[in-house]
Amino acid sequence: MQEHKEEIIIKRKSGGHAAHHGGAWKVAYADFVTAMMAFFMTMWLVGMKKDIKEAVAAYFKDPGAFQTQGKGDIGKAGSGILPGASSLKSTGIDAASARQALKEQMQKAAKRLGDELAKATSMKGLEKQIEITMTSEGMRIEFLDNENSTFFDSGSAKMKPETERLMGLVAVELGRLDRPIVFEGHTDRQPYANHLGYTNWDLSVERANSARRVMQGSGLGFQLVKEVRGYADLRPRLVDKPFDPRNRRVSIVVPYDTAGQ
Numbered sequence: 278m279q280e281h282k283e284e285i286i287i288k289r290k291s292g293g294h295a296a297h298h299g300g301a302w303k304v305a306y307a308d309f310v311t312a313m314m315a316f317f318m319t320m321w322l323v324g325m326k327k328d329i330k331e332a333v334a335a336y337f338k339d340p341g342a343f344q345t346q347g348k349g350d351i352g353k354a355g356s357g358i359l360p361g362a363s364s365l366k367s368t369g370i371d372a373a374s375a376r377q378a379l380k381e382q383m384q385k386a387a388k389r390l391g392d393e394l395a396k397a398t399s400m401k402g403l404e405k406q407i408e409i410t411m412t413s414e415g416m417r418i419e420f421l422d423n424e425n426s427t428f429f430d431s432g433s434a435k436m437k438p439e440t441e442r443l444m445g446l447v448a449v450e451l452g453r454l455d456r457p458i459v460f461e462g463h464t465d466r467q468p469y470a471n472h473l474g475y476t477n478w479d480l481s482v483e484r485a486n487s488a489r490r491v492m493q494g495s496g497l498g499f500q501l502v503k504e505v506r507g508y509a510d511l512r513p514r515l516v517d518k519p520f521d522p523r524n525r526r527v528s529i530v531v532p533y534d535t536a537g538q
Contacts, residue, residue: 376533383416383454383531390418390450397446402426403439415532418447420488421514422525432469434483441491447529448492454531457503460485461528466510466519482507488527503532 394404428440462485464477
């Protein structure tokens with residue numbers, strides 16, 4: 278007689294505790310990560326400079342304005358929304374508005390610097406030989422010699438002590454402005470040459486470089502120096518009076534536009 282065997286089937290439940298909760302924990306974790314990203318992005322933006330914030334805000338208001346002609350990629354090399362980049366022209370930001378905002382910022386800096394120089398009573402009279410003007414190029418600060426007073430020793434690039442103090446005041450203010458700076462040296466047409474061949478070219482360059490060196494020693498950031506130029510007597514202040522001592526000057530220029538330079 279054949280013995281009948283009963284078939285036993287064992288079923289196991291899958292999923293366990295995790296199946297009971299499903300994927301809800303993944304959604305919660307994703308929400309947490311997203312919230313943290315938003316938080317850190319907000320903190321990063323809060324720490325940005327005003328002009329960068331305005332550029333970012335402008336992008337979100339009108340992203341289409343950031344499309345380059347036929348390219349549409351604001352992330353490509355040579356473009357962006359940060360000030361000082363070539364982006365003002367290539368991404369469609371209102372360059373005129375940006376330039377005007379920068380000009381107003383420089384005008385405020387010029388006013389503060391003028392006030393600081395006026396307070397320097399020990400240098401009374403010398404401030405009249407310093408001119409701060411807004412030109413089409415940018416802010417220009419000029420240290421002008423005259424018949425009775427000079428900022429350097431005669432025929433030398435060595436600064437006088439009061440000149441160094443003046444340069445220190447300028448360095449502090451321009452450091453706050455945080456813009457690229459150009460140093461220029463100029464002479465009058467009075468021939469200057471010695472047996473070593475030292476000429477007005479050498480003198481103009483060395484005086485400009487001396488100004489750069491003193492201002493950086495007073496705290497001006499090394500990364501802000503863009504150029505040091507010497508023009509000898511090629512760019513007189515008084516064209517009809519090439520021998521006038523006021524043509525001897527050191528100019529500090531803070532340009533508006535540094536795109537492509």
